[in-house]
Amino acid sequence: MLEIKNLHVSVEGKEILKGIDLKVGNGEVHSIMGPNGSGKSTLAQVLAGHEAYEVTEGSVTLDGKDLLDMAADERAREGVFMAFQYPVEIPGVSTMEFLKAAYNALREHRGEGEVDAMEFLNLVKEKLEFVKMDKSLLSRSVNQGFSGGEKKRHEIFQMAVLEPSVAILDETDSGLDIDALRIVSEGINLLRNPERSMVVITHYQRLLEHIVPDTVHVLYKGRIIKTGGPELALHLEERGYGELIGEAA
Amino acid sequence: MNVHSKIQLTEAETELIRAFVERSARLPGNAQTVMTRDSAIEAIKAAGLPTRKVEAWHYTDLRRLLSAVPAYDPEVPVDDAEPLIAGSPVAAVANGMTARAPNVDGVSFSTFFARLSEEDSIAVPERGDDTVGLINIAFVSGGWGVEIADGVELAAPLELQNLHGGGQVHVRFPVTVGNQAKATIIERQTGQGEALVSSISDVEIGEGAELTWIIVQEQPDDTTHLGQFAARLAKDAKLTLFIMNAGGKLVRQEVRVAVVGEGGDFQMRCINLLAGDNHTDVTMVLDHAAPDAGSVEIVRNVVTGRAEGAFQGQIRVAQAAQKTDARMACNTLLLSDEGGFSTKPELEIFADDVACGHGATVTEIDSDHLFYLMSRGIGEHEARRLLVKAFLAEVIEDLDDEALVEVLEAKLDAWFAEHG
Structure with missing residues (x-):
């Protein structure tokens, strides 16, 4: 279970998150919605361990373990995965080499030896199916020259390979056309299971037509101003954020 | 030998001169060679080692950086080195003396010592204009001469090893690649213990020949390595030079390439890995003397610790060298705040119909x-x-x-x- 308590976060002295409380149980999918600038991506980056964000108060634990004490790589080895809103291109690092390094880092953490090359290739090919990507991807540099849709599918593919216990999807729907959105959503749905928690961050309700969340939270100016079921997302789609913001103000 | 110095000699300069006095009688060579050696050491005595005031040594103040010269010790044991590519033939030099050469079809080997000792031996080539050459001329004792016959294609890379166990090592590899021949030659520079190494590879590349030359420099971290690679490309010859500097305390690798035949192609790729207190300088002079030739040089540096490096790349395009296409790039990745790398590109172009360009970047690891x-x-x-x-x-x-x-x-x- 991912548990966030009274989380306050600043960037360059400016407070962005002003006391977030969130509990995501095993197998649950929570969606965080909100207008631009509400702090959604900050929350994702903080959970992943980006050092530019300063946590001034509060705690984040995964199954009781303090995540804030850990560097980004340690968090990932503990089972945290963030699908980036803007995955970076890394020229010269092949996708296969990258995935293998990540997979082996996780294995080492669990006290297992390095994966057999053939076994890993088979695993990776199987997971490519999740997001309908071709194996030619593996010899390409990480994200280099990928279209927007390919980058997002690549994120979900990595999630399929690494099998995290908590996945944070940061606007995975942004920049996707209808077909790519469907492929990505199907991939994500295939990865839902009773052990895995997911936090789906999105600006629009359309992603939630494909990935139906258990709970929807509305984030505004660094605070969760409303929590409800999937119907809250539909409500927002029809009425916009204005009404809620008015209530909160 | 009785020339008075005009300057106050440093400890290292004094030691070099002392070593010469001690060793010169035992160095190989006919009368002409002996005279050439004498004049080389006289030149060092008169002017001293170059300081940063000498343009070619601007980033490597040899006079200041060469603080000591280890004693010559030919008896010190030398470890063998496995060839880079398993099973490939090896011609080795140990402590400056030729050790062993392989049998390779179409290739003849001769010891540099024998060449210098013969009645009609070739004199040490004139290199009066350069310090690495002067030091090497004064002291060179061994090395392998390699001749690859016309039309021969080597099945495996030929490895030339310059190995030492510390002390002073001065070697020469004169190499001829025949017309239409095709070869890969690996030059290994490594050893154990503090040493002063000078090593000159002198390469003639025949018409239509293709040569890949790989220098792997992994000297111990208290060793001074003075390397020089000189090559002349005949018509339609192709030379790919790859340099990996991954060791040494003070390293100067000079590259002197002349494209004298039309249609020649020179490619250089150089990787400098600098750590600790290492100082590495790669200085290239490329002469395009003939038309329709091309060249690309890419230098990549990774610098950590307090290491310092420099790349000087001079491309000279003669008036006759129309349609030359020459490109040069130097990119540095800094892994520490204390390290540094300097780049000096120089283009001298006397032909009007050419394409020449250069670029340099310095970056750190991208935090994203x-x-x-x-x-x-x-x-x-x-x-x-x-x-x-x-x-x-x-x-x-x-x-x-x-x-x-x-x-x-x-x-x-x-x-x-x-x-x-």
């Missing part, structure tokens, strides 16, 4: 790249290793030889494991 890799569980050291390798990989992969790429990348990994 690092975060992305680490966010997948990859530890920081491993993530940095992947990014450093990525920075260098395309230069190594340009070699287009899987076995070579593999061993060079393994060397890179070994360097990073120790210094990264």
